[in-house]
Amino acid sequence: MTSGATRPDTGRMAERILMIDDDDRLAGMVSDYLGGAGFRLTLAGTARDGEGWLKRESFDAIILDLMLPDADGLDLCRRLRATSDVPILMLTARGEPMDRVVGLEIGADDYLAKPFEPRELQARLRAILRRKGSTAAASDILRFGRLEIDRGARVARLDGEERSLTSYQFALLIALAERAGRVLSRDALMDLTKGEKLEAFDRSVDVHISRIRAAIEDDPKKPRRILTLRGAGYVFARDQDRS
Amino acid sequence: MQRLYIKFYLTIVAVLIVFVGTAALLWRLAEEDARTPQYLDVAAELTGALLPDSDAAPADDQKAIDALHRKLRFDLALYRPDGTILATAGRPPPRFDVRKARPGWRRSREGPSFTLQLPDGRWLVARQVRERPSLTFWITAFLAIVALAIAVGVYPVIRGLGRRIERLKAGVEQLGTGDLGARVKVEGRDEIAALAESFNRSAERIEGLVEAHRLLLANCSHELRTPLARIGVAASLLGEQADPKTRESLKRDIAELDQLIDQILLTSRLEAVSGLDRREPIDLLALAAEEAAHYDIEADGTPVTVEGDRLLLRRLVRNLLENARRYAGDGPIEVSVTLAAGRAVLEVRDRGPGVPPDERERIFEPFYRLAAARESGHGSGLGLALVREIARRHGGDAVCLAAEGSGSRFCVDLPAA
Incomplete structure (x- = not known):
């Protein structure tokens, strides 16, 4: 059939x-x-x-x-x-x-x-x-449920659709995703993305995080992927897309 | 630990020593009786009578003594009444002290000797020519050698027996630690071999039963989840046609059923194994935050790393949150992780009706539910039991504490890594 x-x-x-x-x-x-x-x-x-x-x-x-x-x-x-x-x-x-x-x-x-x-x-x-x-090595791709982060191509996809991020935001996303399941302070995130050119004026990490959320979260007001921890920083969820 | 084979062996050696000792003693006593040398008495008397007179020349004395020595095979020494020596034959005579000398038999290190005072006051000391090692000595030596041979020969046998029992013990212990594939070698055809065989049979049976149990659970999981998967896909296919509220509630029910299957499977799996399958460092705050996000709650506190099984800890946090949501409804729920005295403390507080003090321990029993929950039909009664089980498996505990104001407060402490 x-x-x-x-x-x-x-x-x-x-x-x-x-x-x-x-x-x-x-x-x-x-x-x-x-x-x-x-x-x-x-x-x-x-x-x-x-x-x-x-x-x-x-x-x-x-x-x-x-x-x-x-x-x-x-x-x-x-x-x-x-x-x-x-x-x-x-x-x-x-x-x-x-x-x-x-x-x-x-x-x-x-x-x-x-x-x-x-x-x-x-x-x-x-x-x-x-x-x-594609020829991209599987190790270049981080998968979290419906979200896919291709480090080789520097692209993030949700349900297979590309989501647009600036290069700094992508670096921030990778810094978080590579340490999924660990709390990262704002300072740690700044350190991890130090090499990246900040194209923006003087935007804090928080602003960039909310931009990334807008791109990859289903509902940026109820984040499931990048979570805020008051006073401690952020954490990238390891187990996403749970019903 | 006392070792059985050493006990066996020492017992055998002790028995041998006692046997040889007793045999030697008995023999010696018997021999003593048999040796009472009346013939020596006669010989000495005759010797005295045969010796030349006291005024004879020393050469005659010597001759007579020599002749007697050859005939009687006795070492002889003849002393004047003042104790000075007159004549000797054979081995040099023992020290002779006329003041202490008494006629008769005497035992000495050189063997028994017979002292006799002749009627003219001279002294004659006679000793057996050469005391051959007595029969007692030979018998004792022979028995000792036999005993030694037995002791040496028996050792490997006893040791082998001990080893077999030890191997059996190791097998039983291996099975006890959860290695159901443990079997022991069946050696020989004695009782130990029979025991090994019946151990192997039991182990086989246990392994079979556990495997059957595992398969049953796996099949159950498959059979239950198959229709669930259909319902899930069907709910998604309803798409926009369906009322979003209905669709959401359908999805929630599916998730709940899925969770329930998970809990039941997990409970029975934890019953089957002890300890943890895997351990890895886990950021407890991150994990709590992730789970809390699914309930639109923001966790707070300090990052603390614990060693544990991620899936189990996730289940622990989820069950606490599920529990809070069930009883507190849409009221606020607080989740925090702190570090206190080397312990990671996870707290979940709600503003629901709370738990009466006398039920705070009982709610951790499997299938125990608060009266309110029993009426509403919510919850399986497994959630908190699992929370405690998981916490204890990680070297911690879960308790329900009194909350300030209304609501309940659950605390889980785990050793921080």
């Missing part, structure tokens, strides 16, 4: 995605959602079915469930990785922290836990597709 349609307003070819998941109702809904976003999905309910599709046709990316009726998703992932470098996004309901590491170690490009936000699935899918096309 194949479903989905190209979005008329985008000129590019629809990317072909193979989704291997035994929950066909979920797969159907995901297919509808991603179809609306310009992907073409092919659905397979079993590992055998999925491998059959892969023999016949080529895909741009694979969405793979960890638990399949006829195989373990990790084994399948390892098998696929041995023969092809098509990007793989693992879906799982296990939620054990180890799974994440294992999933990535065996060659999956990304990982998403059920239940997930379709928006996040789409963002991650876009990210792994883009990474495939």
